[in-house]
Amino acid sequence: MSVYQEAKGSPILKAVIVVLFGVLAYVLYEPYMIREQEETNKRESRARMINIRQAQLLHIGQFGRYNTSVDSLVSFVNTLPDSIRTMHFRPLALSSFVPESLLHTPKSWRPYFLQVVDTTAIKKYLVDDPDGYGSIGSLTDDSRVNKASWEE
Numbered sequence: 001m002s003v004y005q006e007a008k009g010s011p012i013l014k015a016v017i018v019v020l021f022g023v024l025a026y027v028l029y030e031p032y033m034i035r036e037q038e039e040t041n042k043r044e045s046r047a048r049m050i051n052i053r054q055a056q057l058l059h060i061g062q063f064g065r066y067n068t069s070v071d072s073l074v075s076f077v078n079t080l081p082d083s084i085r086t087m088h089f090r091p092l093a094l095s096s097f098v099p100e101s102l103l104h105t106p107k108s109w110r111p112y113f114l115q116v117v118d119t120t121a122i123k124k125y126l127v128d129d130p131d132g133y134g135s136i137g138s139l140t141d142d143s144r145v146n147k148a149s150w151e152e
Helices: 011-063 070-079 082-088
Strands: 113-117 124-128 135-137
Touching (some): 011 070, 011 135
Antiparallel strands (some): 113 124, 124 135
16 A cells, blocks of 8 residues: 555535636736726826827917817817827827827727816816826916826
8 A cells, every 4th residue: 555645536626626716816817907907098098188288289389279179189180291290299008199099088988078268368278088097287277287187
């Protein structure tokens, strides 16, 4: 008789252990994937808002006022030569820059909130992400014109 004996146990118990191990691995891995996706959405949305800011700066430089809608801002960017687009707009987190990316957020696909106040001495605008990843500008604070909330 050998000192080493083969382990005994039911095949059902072994299958349950394997399934529980798989569930444990999934439970540990899922929050990591959620955090990674959330971080990617945040980087992508902030890059898009920075490009909206750049488009607004180009627009006010050319016309003396901010654009009041994102749709017409995209039309304005489409009229710019490719050389200006490559020089002024940053690539997105997931792809290269395309003007249509300014229209909506990457997470919920909702449009960015854009509001302009050009009746005061200092023209102001606010771009806000409906998913809560930040904003650029302020309608009330003159010191926050063109400043992103995450750049402070």
